[in-house]
Amino acid sequence: xxxxxxxxxxxxxxxxxxxxxxxxxxxxxxxxxxxxxxxxxxxxxxxxxxxxxxxxxxxxxxxxxxxxxxxxxxxxxxxxxxxxxxxxxxxxxxxxxxxxxxxxxxxxxxxxxxxxxxxxxxxxxxxxxxxxxxxxxxxxxxxxxxxxxxxxxxxxxxxxxxxxxxxxxxxxxxxxxxxxxxxxxxxxxxxxxxxxxxxxxxxxxxxxxxxxxxxxxxxxxxxxxxxxxxxxxxxxxxxxxxxxxxxxxxxxxxxxxxxxxxxxxxxxxxxxxxxxxxxxxxxxxxxxxxxxxxxxxxxxxxxxxxxxxxxxxxxxxxxxxxxxxxxxxxxxxxxxxxxxxxxxxxxxxxxxxxxxxxxxxxxxxxxxxxxxxxxxxxxxxxxxxxxxxxxxxxxxxxxxxxxxxxxxxxxxxxxxxxxxxxxxxxxxxxxxxxxxxxxxxxxxxxxxxxxxxxxxxxxxxxxxxxxxxxxxxxxxxxxxxxxxxxxxxxxxxxxxxxxxxxxxxxxxxxxxxxxxxxxxxxxxxxxxxxxxxxxxxxx
Amino acid sequence: xxxxxxxxxxxxxxxxxxxxxxxxxxxxxxxxxxxxxxxxxxxxxxxxxxxxxxxxxxxxxxxxxxxxxxxxxxxxxxxxxxxxxxxxxxxxxxxxxxxxxxxxxxxxxxxxxxxxxx
Numbered sequence: 206x207x208x209x210x211x212x213x214x215x216x217x218x219x220x221x222x223x224x225x226x227x228x229x230x231x232x233x234x235x236x237x238x239x240x241x242x243x244x245x246x247x248x249x250x251x252x253x254x255x256x257x258x259x260x261x262x263x264x265x266x267x268x269x270x271x272x273x274x275x276x277x278x279x280x281x282x283x284x285x286x287x288x289x290x291x292x293x294x295x296x297x298x299x300x301x302x303x304x305x306x307x308x309x310x311x312x313x314x315x316x317x318x319x320x321x322x323x324x325x326x327x328x329x330x331x332x333x334x335x336x337x338x339x340x341x342x343x344x345x346x347x348x349x350x351x352x353x354x355x356x357x358x359x360x361x362x363x364x365x366x367x368x369x370x371x372x373x374x375x376x377x378x379x380x381x382x383x384x385x386x387x388x389x390x391x392x393x394x395x396x397x398x399x400x401x402x403x404x405x406x407x408x409x410x411x412x413x414x415x416x417x418x419x420x421x422x423x424x425x426x427x428x429x430x431x432x433x434x435x436x437x438x439x440x441x442x443x444x445x446x447x448x449x450x451x452x453x454x455x456x457x458x459x460x461x462x463x464x465x466x467x468x469x470x471x472x473x474x475x476x477x478x479x480x481x482x483x484x485x486x487x488x489x490x491x492x493x494x495x496x497x498x499x500x501x502x503x504x505x506x507x508x509x510x511x512x513x514x515x516x517x518x519x520x521x522x523x524x525x526x527x528x529x530x531x532x533x534x535x536x537x538x539x540x541x542x543x544x545x546x547x548x549x550x551x552x553x554x555x556x557x558x559x560x561x562x563x564x565x566x567x568x569x570x571x572x573x574x575x576x577x578x579x580x581x582x583x584x585x586x587x588x589x590x591x592x593x594x595x596x597x598x599x600x601x602x603x604x605x606x607x608x609x610x611x612x613x614x615x616x617x618x619x620x621x622x623x624x625x626x627x628x629x630x631x632x633x634x635x636x637x638x639x640x641x642x643x644x645x646x647x648x649x650x651x652x653x654x655x656x657x658x659x660x661x662x663x664x665x666x667x668x669x670x671x672x673x674x675x676x677x678x679x680x681x682x683x684x685x686x687x688x689x690x691x692x693x694x695x696x697x698x699x700x701x702x703x704x705x706x707x708x709x710x711x712x713x714x715x716x717x718x719x720x721x722x723x724x725x726x727x728x729x730x731x732x733x734x735x736x737x738x739x740x741x742x743x744x
Numbered sequence: 745x746x747x748x749x750x751x752x753x754x755x756x757x758x759x760x761x762x763x764x765x766x767x768x769x770x771x772x773x774x775x776x777x778x779x780x781x782x783x784x785x786x787x788x789x790x791x792x793x794x795x796x797x798x799x800x801x802x803x804x805x806x807x808x809x810x811x812x813x814x815x816x817x818x819x820x821x822x823x824x825x826x827x828x829x830x831x832x833x834x835x836x837x838x839x840x841x842x843x844x845x846x847x848x849x850x851x852x853x854x855x856x857x858x859x860x861x862x
Contacts, residue, residue: 286813286814286817289814289817290792290795290817293791293817293820294788296820296821296824297784297788297820299824299828300780300781300784300824300827300828301781303828303831304776304777304780304781304831305781422808423810424807424808424809424810425808427808427809427814428808428809431809438803438809438811441803441809441811441813441814442799442802442803442811442813443795443796443799443802443813444795444796444799447796448796448799454796454797457792457795457796458792458793458796461788461789461792462789462792465785465788485835485840488832488835491828492828492829492832495824495825495828496825496828499824499825502821503821727758728757728758731757731758731760731761731762732757732761734761734770735757735760735761735766735846738766738769738770738773738843739766739769739846739847740843740847741760741846741850741851
């Protein structure tokens, strides 16, 4: 008992020290970057001076969130093969960004997603719609990350009380606001790069250790995971989580579609394409990102099955309680790999991997806060409220205030969302992005006839339908692991709304265009087409 | 404001848009991006549907504990890497030279705004 207690203090101190080093280093970077920020383009787009490789790392840093590292490893550890679908969807989705979005967006926009939509439409309605959907998607995503931070701290400090979780969420929130307000895009990008390198190194170390335990034979690892899970071969087949009923199969399809179409509509990913000088560099950054993210997801496969074999459901139940979300699978696996509970090696590994996970969360929330506050300032404040009359200084100042406000909202909401799985929450953010943002982006870039009415109806219909369906889904009420217990107001059977709300987003854009009397401006479309394909006149 | 007007007359861009060079460029881009997108989305959906509705096929063993489901999942990774590499090559050869040529031919008339001038 005393041994346990002393080792717990030991790893706690070590984790705090490592994490303190990360925070100190990133704060130095932030202040350094902040001193170089002069124009709005520095604040929003990091001066557009990053290379393809740097931005590829930063994209990977933005994308490999707590949901990927903690969430997917946990889902695989608990549900076996069904957790793998997340990795596949998350990766394949990058092809949509590569082939259809990254280059035209880089050429035709300036700071935000709405720049592309507003190119040939009426500014105010389109920017209002896009600004609102950007902020909603980002807040869903922020919630997921902060819930992950809360779960981690419960594990690290060995407390189940809410006090420690609250302080963690507050601290994470405060730091992300500082990164964004002081460092802007340049600071945030460097934080992403540092974090991406740490995360890949941490995951690679664990993957090698897991595989080494099974003689570098993946089949042996799978066999051990299957037998430790108590479910035998079924653990390695699809269907454990989603195969039970026809409804759950539909949920699986809905999730799959949301994942593959969501990435190219995520605001914090889209703004990354503006940090490089040309469309060709934007393409290169996506190519790097696909390579880095793909390898990372292959490693989470080993980590998930490794956690199933070495930690097991019982190990997660012991830490998380009766219905584990799996968020602690990766850190617990690290402890096992280092030598187990109570050993010094275990304490060191747990501390290192937990610090990496914290760094991951911190970097992602900073990226999200930046994207949403940029959209607030550039779209809603400068172009809607001030009708384009705000000076650049005023615009950047309002972005900083928006970062504080959005950060505060995310902190407050996270305090109440503690029981949800981070991967499931992120899947919802993907569904909203795929329903509200992707249809209108594609129509704007490739459909000549598309109009303001079409753009506005597509964004609102996709946004409202996806959010309403989530509210009345089993995620909030009526199921064993719903957020609200003891009430049941759900009528939509699926956890993920994508299957219904994504077609609604596409349909609304098409109908809105056909039903409006508005004539599209052929000259503006010609300009958009030429600019998006050749870069003529691009910022 | 947002999209600073191009300094030439309005028809200049429309002329470029209508030119043979630009139409070829647009065709090269679209004839790659659109069909390939449809292709990989269908291939991915096939995988998702098989996971749901073909458990017998998916659980068939390939080697040791590795089954068809896992192999198909890893194949999704492989095709993603392959398509990305294929597009990179295609864009280098077919899109970039054409885009550069158009940009250079009209760069003198259509002035690209500098960031510093904002």
